Amino acid sequence: MTRITRVSLRRVLDSRGNPTVEADVLTESGGFGRGAAPSGASTGEYEAIELPASESIAKAREHAVPRLEGQYAGDQRAVDAALRAADGTDDFSNIGANSAVAISMAAAKAAADVLGAPLYQHLGGAFRGENFPIPLGNVVGGGEHAKEATHIQEFLSAPVGAPSVSEAVFANAAVHAAVADVLDERGVPAAKGDEGAWAPPISDAEAFEVVEEAVARVEDDVGFEIRFGLDMAAAELYDDDREAYVYGDETKSAGEQIEYVAGLVDEYDLAYVEDPLDENDYAAFAELTDRVGDRTLICGDDLFVTNVERLREGIETDAANSILIKPNQIGTLSDAFDAVELAARNGYETIISHRSGETEDTTIAHLAVATDAGFIKTGTVGGERTAKLNELVRIADDAV
Ligand SMILES: C=C(OP(=O)(O)O)C(=O)O
Ligand SMILES: [Mg+2]
Structure with a gap:
């Protein structure tokens, strides 16, 4: 019983x-x-x-x-x-x-x-456990997760061509290590941010160069496609009083931010862009999605907060094409599942996500498999991050 x-x-x-x-x-x-x-x-x-x-x-x-x-x-x-x-x-x-x-x-x-039964099967049913999410691995970061580092919160390795979840997990760890090498070659010291990503004191522009180089090196090595993506956490950059996105001494209007992000998507062939705009600006999200949503994922995290009401508004306004799911943003697994189902019914991709403050809990690994999510964002290194990644490897190996 x-x-x-x-x-x-x-x-x-x-x-x-x-x-x-x-x-x-x-x-x-x-x-x-x-x-x-x-x-x-x-x-x-x-x-x-x-x-x-x-x-x-x-x-x-x-x-x-x-x-x-x-x-x-x-x-x-x-x-x-x-x-x-x-x-x-x-x-x-x-x-x-x-x-x-x-x-x-x-x-x-x-x-x-x-x-x-394994948790993913209890939550997702007997036919789950065949498909695995692509792990998005935070390799360089700043914003609210690290002081004196990049304005953009997360640069995420996305091993989209990995033949297995295990190879994807190891590829992200290799990109994380390659970033350390590239930074070292440039003489840049780097501490780590809250999620274990490198937090170097460099500009966003230099971070793009570093991550691009690190991804290329690992791609050569592993022989499958690795792209990268961003969590811009733009609500943190947005200043309501100035009605602008603030990057240190520079500011961008909403229109300029859309231009900037659309340019980045094309220049770096970004696979994924999370929260490129402020959490209250559905219209700007919609404009960007209209411009680049055919070639990249535009994901709402702070925009949707795993909340079906906010997601419904996003669907009605064509604000994005994917949603980040964080169970603690909404409070229960049932609410998180409702958001996943509404997203799936409307052609939205789902990304199950950790938080910057984490524990050894592995529930999100099971949730990603149970919901057939396309992606999971759960860091790259550090015990509280590898707990989830290793659990994914175990699920794939039928060892949970
Ligand atoms: C994981 C994230 O950070 P936090 O947990 O600080 O919201 C995020 O913004 O996607
Ligand atoms: Mg986010």
Whole structure:
């Protein structure tokens, strides 16, 4: 039986050393699941609310745990509905999306444990496990993830021609290493940002040269196509008062930003551009998608925040052609699945994503396989990133 008998919550460390919420779910037949909430730094304005971990835990213990005990862990919709009912708001501002997502993921894992099935199969069904997402690997970054580095938040290796997920994962690690070599040859020292990407004190223009060179070297070596992409996190660059995107001393109007990004797509044959424009500017997104959406993915992260209402508006306005899915942006696995389904029904590509603050939790690797996502964005190196990548390799090897 999958009835939940116990939900325990605790504070654990995330990769930035901040406290985050970990949930354990136990069922009456001894099923066990554990989930931990990630945490963003360049968060979207419309995300569900993350409360301080202690406050979120106290509120969830009071309001959510009593409602969850006795629920079927295997009925994910009922578990997630109980979390929403316990919270009573649209944005989880009462119990915190951090406790909600940790419990939602832990319940799914407890149910999979009872079934004796891998999590991706419990979530996605018996026919999943054949297709694997292409990992987008952050190799150079700045923005909110590293000080004194690039304005663009993430330069992402995209091994689109890799014959297997394992070869793709290793190719991204090789690009990460090649970036270090290229920087070294240029005499540029580089620390690492929050996601393990190199965070060199160079201009965006030089970063394009470095990443292009690193990708070319690895492509020669592995013999399959590697492209690259960006997360511009442009809402962080946008200054409402100046109505402009701010790059240090330079600014760009929305029109200039569209020109700039369209030019980058063509110059570097970018496979992927996430959040190229401000999260409130559907019209500018639509203009850019109209210009380059036939040859690259224009992805909404802060724009859509894994929220079906915002995605619906994007679909109606042709704002993008892909969506980033971050379960903690919305609070539950059911809500994340709804966003994936709406995206798929409307021809949008799906990219399942980590956050800049992470834990060893591997749920997103299973979620990507369960939803047949085209891509997963989960870093390149660092234990909290390789936890997900190695889990993907295990899923492909039938070893979970
Ligand atoms: C992973 C990202 O960063 P954060 O978790 O800081 O929002 C992102 O913006 O896509
Ligand atoms: Mg983003």
